[in-house]
Amino acid sequence: MKIYCNRTELNKALNNVSHSVPVRTTSNILEGVLVQVNNGQMKITSTDTNMTTEVVINVESEEACEFVVPFKLFSAIISKLPEDEMMIDHNSERSKINIKCAGSNSEIICFKGDEYPKIKLNEGENVIYLSKEDIKKLIKKTAFSASTDEFNRIITGVLLEIKEGIMKMVGVDPYRIATYKIDIENSDNVNVIIPARLIMEVAKFIEDEGEDKMSFEIVDNKVIMKFDNNKVIINTYSGKFIDYERILNKEGNINIRVKRDDLLRSAERASLLASVQNNNLIRFNIQKDVIYITSLNEEGNIEEKVEIINDGEELNIGINSKYLKDALSVIEDEEISINFKDSVSPAIIKPLKGDKYTYLILPIRMN
Numbered sequence: 001m002k003i004y005c006n007r008t009e010l011n012k013a014l015n016n017v018s019h020s021v022p023v024r025t026t027s028n029i030l031e032g033v034l035v036q037v038n039n040g041q042m043k044i045t046s047t048d049t050n051m052t053t054e055v056v057i058n059v060e061s062e063e064a065c066e067f068v069v070p071f072k073l074f075s076a077i078i079s080k081l082p083e084d085e086m087m088i089d090h091n092s093e094r095s096k097i098n099i100k101c102a103g104s105n106s107e108i109i110c111f112k113g114d115e116y117p118k119i120k121l122n123e124g125e126n127v128i129y130l131s132k133e134d135i136k137k138l139i140k141k142t143a144f145s146a147s148t149d150e151f152n153r154i155i156t157g158v159l160l161e162i163k164e165g166i167m168k169m170v171g172v173d174p175y176r177i178a179t180y181k182i183d184i185e186n187s188d189n190v191n192v193i194i195p196a197r198l199i200m201e202v203a204k205f206i207e208d209e210g211e212d213k214m215s216f217e218i219v220d221n222k223v224i225m226k227f228d229n230n231k232v233i234i235n236t237y238s239g240k241f242i243d244y245e246r247i248l249n250k251e252g253n254i255n256i257r258v259k260r261d262d263l264l265r266s267a268e269r270a271s272l273l274a275s276v277q278n279n280n281l282i283r284f285n286i287q288k289d290v291i292y293i294t295s296l297n298e299e300g301n302i303e304e305k306v307e308i309i310n311d312g313e314e315l316n317i318g319i320n321s322k323y324l325k326d327a328l329s330v331i332e333d334e335e336i337s338i339n340f341k342d343s344v345s346p347a348i349i350k351p352l353k354g355d356k357y358t359y360l361i362l363p364i365r366m367n
Contacts, residue, residue, distance in 0.1 A: 003037055003088040004060040007081050007101065013044050013055040014075045016230055019201040021071045022048035032068040034116040037061050037090075045116070046071065051198045052119055054231040065090050066113030069097060077106050119233060121219045126188055128162075128216045132206050132227055134182045135214060138169040139203040141330045141357060145171035145178035146196035154193060159241045160223075162190035170244055171196060176323050177244050177360040193237040194223055202232050248358055251348060252341020254312030256286060260336050263291075264328040266304035270295045271321035273302055279364050280322040286315040286340070295321075317343045318364035327359035 014033070022030050025048070034045040042059045045052065067090060077099055078086075086101035090110075099106045139158075147155040159170040168181035206214070206227055214227035223234045267282065273295040274280040285292040286308070293304040317340060327349055328336075339348040343366075349359040 001037075001061065001063045001065050001090045001092070003042065003065075003090065005042060005057065005086060005088065007078060007084045007086045009057045010042075010086075011075075011078050013042075013057050013229075014071070014078060016055050016205045017044050017046040017053045018071070018075065019046075019205065020048050020051040020053040020232075021046045029068060029111055029115050030117075031070055031072070032111060032116070033071045033074070034066065034068050034113055034118075036064075036066040036113065038064040047117060047119075049117070050195065050235050051201070052233040056229045065092065067092070067095070067097065068111035068113055068116050069108055073108055077108070119222075121222065121224065121233070123217060123219055123224060125219075126217060128167075128184060128187050129213050130167075130182075130184060130216055131212055132208070132214050133212075135216070135225075136203055136206055138167070138180055138182065139199050141180040142169045142171040142178040143196040143200045143203075144326055144330070145173060145176050145359075147173035149173070154237055154239045154241060156196060157193040157237045157241075158196045158199060159244075160190060160192050160194055162187050170241070172242050172244055175320065175362045176327075177247065177358070178327065179244070179248075179358045181356060190218055191241075192218055192221075192223065193239065193241055194234055195237065198234050202234070205230065247346070248348065248360060250341070250345065251339045252312075252345060254286070254310065254315055254340040256291070256312075256338050256340070257309040257335060257352065258291070258306060258338065260328055260331055260333060262306050263336075264325065266293050266306050267321055267324050267328065270302050270304050271325065273297045273300065274321045280320045281318050281364050281366070282321045282324075283366065284315070284317045284319055286310060286317070288314070312340070315340055315343065316366070317347070318366040319347060320361060320364055323361045327361065331357065331359075 017033055036043045041056050043054055043056045045054045081101040081104060083102045089098040095110050097108050097110055143158050146158050155172045161168045165186055166181050167184045171178045210228040217224045221236050225232045270282045270293045274282055283294045288310050291306045291308055295302050333351055335352055337350050337352050346360045346362050
């Protein structure tokens with residue numbers, strides 16, 4: 001059976017499904033992608049059992065078929081074909097496909113499609129429609145803060161909360177917290193934990209082009225996202241997330257106002273002498289109208305001076321420069337507020353007005 005398709009579209013679809021092809025697996029079938037052709041469309045599916053990606057492209061074919069083709073070889077061949085016009089000839093009796101394009105002819109041995117795991121869900125009951133830009137912001141501004149320590153699996157995920165017309169995402173590790181929220185139309189309350197690594201993979205192929213909106217749904221402990229010609233299903237974690245609000249509510253009496261870009265650039269320069277061995281330590285000496293940021297090691301020392309407005313006391317505190325730069329890099333505001341209590345309590349970064357985002361960083365004890 002012959003299938004005519006566009007190489008560029010097929011190559012893009014394979015790039016998208018690559019995000020859920022397992023890196024290591026004992027199952028040969030999962031090393032492949034499921035290809036289903038019917039009614040002028042080709043659906044390509046990959047899964048690592050925790051995340052499933054489906055992409056649909058238009059093709060020309062007189063019959064329906066399905067097969068599983070080894071992803072690595074199939075993708076490599078498609079990416080190197082000389083022209084856009086190509087043809088895939090599927091031979092179901094011999095379980096193989098021939099890929100033809102200009103003078104190129106490649107043959108790949110396949111598996112039968114009915115051997116591939118398939119997911120059946122009752123979709124469409126509680127769908128939320130959001131802008132792709134909002135979803136990308138939620139992920140970009142929080143998921144970096146999730147823990148990577150599998151010993152405490154729950155906080156390797158991000159918490160997604162929907163309550164009273166607000167969608168909030170929260171990332172936590174033992175030393176920092178990141179929250180970001182957006183307004184949405186009325187929806188049922190939701191509280192789920194999504195693996196941060198997987199949601200960040202999805203963000204990589206949510207493109208600005210195409211439709212502005214995407215759909216979001218929770219079904220049977222799975223998150224379903226649909227955008228353009230893509231559908232992604234992610235298994236959520238079961239368990240109780242950390243009580244982050246209790247930690248964020250412990251604010252102090254020292255509030256400084258500072259230009260985000262000035263603080264970020266100074267922290268970047270000061271961090272040149274910081275190292276993982278000393279927890280990326282930079283020192284803040286907070287005065288009435290200036291912060292002195294210093295770092296030192298056996299090679300030398302750096303001092304930075306940043307103008308601020310401080311309505312509280314003076315303070316010396318140690319800060320992890322990496323965590324500070326991570327937070328400042330995703331904030332878009334020109335000016336921010338940072339709250340301090342004392343040298344052993346967290347620094348809390350917020351907007352000058354409102355609470356659209358919050359970034360908490362635990363201090364480093366200084367000798």
